[in-house]
Amino acid sequence: MSPQHTAGTRPSWVDADLFPFESHFIELNGHAVHYVDEGEGPVLLMLHGNPTWSFVYRDVIASLRDRFRCIAVDYPGFGLSVAAPGYGYQPADHAGVVVEFLDRMDLSEVTLVAHDWGGPIGLFAAEQRSGRFERIVLANTWAWPTNGELRAELASRVMGGPIGRELIRRFNLFVNALIPAGHRRRKVSQAELNHYRDALGTPERRNACAILPGAITGSRDFLSGVEDNLPLLAGLPALIVWADGDVAFGDNDRKRLEAKFPDHTTVIVKGAGHFVQSDAADEVSQAIRGW
Numbered sequence: 360m361s362p363q364h365t366a367g368t369r370p371s372w373v374d375a376d377l378f379p380f381e382s383h384f385i386e387l388n389g390h391a392v393h394y395v396d397e398g399e400g401p402v403l404l405m406l407h408g409n410p411t412w413s414f415v416y417r418d419v420i421a422s423l424r425d426r427f428r429c430i431a432v433d434y435p436g437f438g439l440s441v442a443a444p445g446y447g448y449q450p451a452d453h454a455g456v457v458v459e460f461l462d463r464m465d466l467s468e469v470t471l472v473a474h475d476w477g478g479p480i481g482l483f484a485a486e487q488r489s490g491r492f493e494r495i496v497l498a499n500t501w502a503w504p505t506n507g508e509l510r511a512e513l514a515s516r517v518m519g520g521p522i523g524r525e526l527i528r529r530f531n532l533f534v535n536a537l538i539p540a541g542h543r544r545r546k547v548s549q550a551e552l553n554h555y556r557d558a559l560g561t562p563e564r565r566n567a568c569a570i571l572p573g574a575i576t577g578s579r580d581f582l583s584g585v586e587d588n589l590p591l592l593a594g595l596p597a598l599i600v601w602a603d604g605d606v607a608f609g610d611n612d613r614k615r616l617e618a619k620f621p622d623h624t625t626v627i628v629k630g631a632g633h634f635v636q637s638d639a640a641d642e643v644s645q646a647i648r649g650w
Contacts, residue, residue, distance in 0.1 A: 366391035366441040372557045389443030390435040398424030405431035408475020410533040410568040412438025418640030436567030448570040451581045454483040470494040486588040495597040499608045503586040504579040519573025527569040528562040543604040543632035597623040602631035
């Protein structure tokens with residue numbers, strides 16, 4: 360039987376030992392949005408990429424909740440969140456949900472912690488609500504249109520095309536291929552992998568995952584807007600945590616982020632893969648705590 364998602368309810372497949380946090384749900388524009396809210400102190404708002412969810416931050420949350428209030432959100436259709444009918448699953452849609460989340464939770468003095476698609480999604484939200492943010496943490500992400508970058512364009516057109524989308528929907532290809540490949544320091548356990556599989560456990564659920572690859576090239580206007588408005592955030596202190604074993608993002612992306620945020624500190628995580636917050640959680644946590 361396929362894993363079921365009932366709006367506002369934590370599914371039975373979530374292992375309390377692997378994900379030892381209380382699940383919270385908030386209704387936003389018809390979506391049942393799941394989030395983790397652990398600890399007290401300065402707010403760390405953690406945003407995931409594709410095909411992950413707040414589960415990818417679990418070890419970082421466990422490490423930092425003694426000093427910080429760690430909030431990790433699942434976009435509609437990802438993780439334990441359930442999207443309203445007719446939701447588009449586009450980056451701009453997710454970014455709008457994050458803005459609404461900030462307002463409804465009335466969060467202030469926030470440090471954004473963003474990875475992969477969480478970068479442009481979270482930076483858009485920070486630009487829209489710049490008064491709510493004090494610091495930025497970016498890990499293996501970007502904030503601009505690809506504009507002809509061969510690797511990104513090819514991945515977007517292949518995986519975001521009809522065949523790629525069908526492979527993702529039918530076989531959960533992104534989870535089964537990318538999660539293991541994105542961990543270079545350690546091997547993902549079967550139980551961990553199942554938490555990513557079950558979060559996108561039906562072809563319908565996998566629409567959320569299948570749409571984002573095409574958005575790399577299809578959301579140029581959104582990404583251009585994010586880049587154009589980065590000067591609103593350029594004065595904030597930024598921590599750039601960079602896995603140098605990532606096949607998706609390389610040195611050029613890191614250097615471009617460093618140029619966008621002049622008041623930056625960079626920590627290179629040697630040998631770690633794309634999912635750096637899961638692959639090298641101790642180093643990511645130490646970087647944030649020390650900074």
